[in-house]
Amino acid sequence: MDAQLPDVEAGKRFYGELFGWTFGVAEAYGDSVPARLGGEPVAALTPKTDGRMPTVWTVYFSTPDAGALGERIRAAGGQVVGGPWRVGPAGTTALAADPEGAVFGLWQPGRRPGFGRRHQPGTFDWVQLYTRDTEAADTFYGGLFHEALFGADVRPDFGRVAVGEVFPAEMPPHFLVHFRVADLEAALGAAARLGGRTQVSPFETSYGTVAVVVDNQGASFAVLER
Template identity: 45%
Template sequence: MAAFARSAPCWVDVQLPDLEAGKRFYGELFGWTFRTGEGPYADAFSDGKLVAALAAKQDGRMPTAWGIYFATDDIAASVARIREAGGQVITEPVRAGRAGVLAQAADPGGAVFGLWQAGDREGFQKQNEPGSFCWTEVHTRRKDRVDPFYEKVFGFQGTDLEASGPDAARTGPDDSPPVGFRMWSPAGTEPGPDTAVGGRSVITDAFPAELPSYFLSYFAVEDCNRTAGNAVRLGGRISAPPFDIPYGRMAVLQDDQGAVFAVLQPPVSENGAE
C-alpha cells in the first residue's frame, strides 16, 4: 500500500539561487540536516527522516519559491484531468530516476503545483511534527474556477468556513475582515477539519493586483514566536507576524533569498498535549 492517499500532499521542495545559503538558513531554523545528491539539490532530514528538498535554480527566471506536490498513482490520467478541467500543464511527466515520476501544472488561476507518482521515494517520511510539513493552501482570486478544478482533478470534497482553517484569521493590509476559506478533504472521507489535507484562500482587493496566485506551505514548529525571530536573525523577513488561529499560532515568513513559507505552532490542550 502506498504511503500517501491519492491526491494527498506528499512532498515539498524549494528552488533557490544559492543552495549552500539555503542549507545554512533552514539547517539552523528547523534543525534540518542535509544529504547532497548527484545533481544540484540537497535532501533535508529532521530527526533522520526525509522532510523536503532544496534545489539550486538552473534558470534565473524561475521563481524563488516553495513548491508542493500531490500524490497520484496514475500521473498520465492526472495530467489529462488537469487539461480537461481548464488547467495548464507546465512540465509533462518526467522520470526522476528510480525515485518516481513528476509533472508540474497550473490551475485556472495560475497557481503552480506538482504531481508525484512514487517509485522508490514515496514522499515525506515525517509530517505534522515540529520541523516538517503540516499544511498547504492555494491563494487565488478566481475561486469560482479554482474550486471545481481541484474537485475534478483530485476528487477533493470542500468545506466552506467563514472563520476557520490555518489562514482564515488573516486580514488584508488595511485590516479588512477575513474572507471565506475552503478546506479540502480527500474523496471517500467525511469532509471537515478532521480529514482536511489542504485548502483554498481568497486574495482580496486589499492586496496588490500584481500579486499572483500561489500555494503557501506550512511547517510545524514548537514555538512560532521564537521561529519568527530566528528567521529574522538569519537574514529572513516576517511577512505576517505571529497571530493566533483556531489551529494554533502561525506566522508567514520569507527566507534570506525570498522564498515564502508559513509556520504553525499547534495549540496545547488542557492536559498539556498538542
C-alpha cells in the same frame, strides 16, 4: 515539497538552523538535496538552473499516474507547464498550473514515496491555496483530488482562501506551504537572525496561528503554531 534556490548551501544553513534539518548528498538525477529530520525525509532543496525562474517552495500532489493526471488537469482548464520527467528511480514528476495560474507539482512515486514525517515541529503541516475565485478552485481541485481532499478518514492538509484576505488583492494566486513550529515567536526571531524576514505578521486561522516568512534568498513560506 521542495525549494528551488539559487544557493543550496545557503539554504542548508538557513533551514538547518531554523528547523533542525540535516541534509543528504545531492542526487545524481536533478541535483536535489534531501532534507531530513530525525533521519526521515521532510523536504528537498533544489538548485535553480534558470535565474529567470522564481525562488519558491513547491508542493507536490502524489498520483499513481502523472501523465493521466496531467490530461485531467488540461481537461479541467489547467495546464501542464513542464514534464512529466523521470527522476531516476525516485519517481516521476511534472509541474502544473490551475486555471488561475497557481503552480503546483505532481509526484508519481518510485523509490521515494513522499514525506517520512509531517504534522510535527520542523515538518510540513498544511498548504494553503490563495486564489481569487474560491468556487472555481473548489470545482477544479475537488474534481481532481476529491478522495484525497475530502475523504472522511483523511486528515486535511490543504485549504483555500481568497488572496485578498492575507495578501494584497493584486498578488497572483499561489500555494503557500506551512511548517509546524513549537513556538511561533521564537521561529520568527530565528528566521530574522538567519537573514530572513517576516512578510506577514502572526494572524489567527481555523487551523492555528500563522505568520509568513521570506527566507534569506526570497522564498516565502509560512510557520504554523497549533
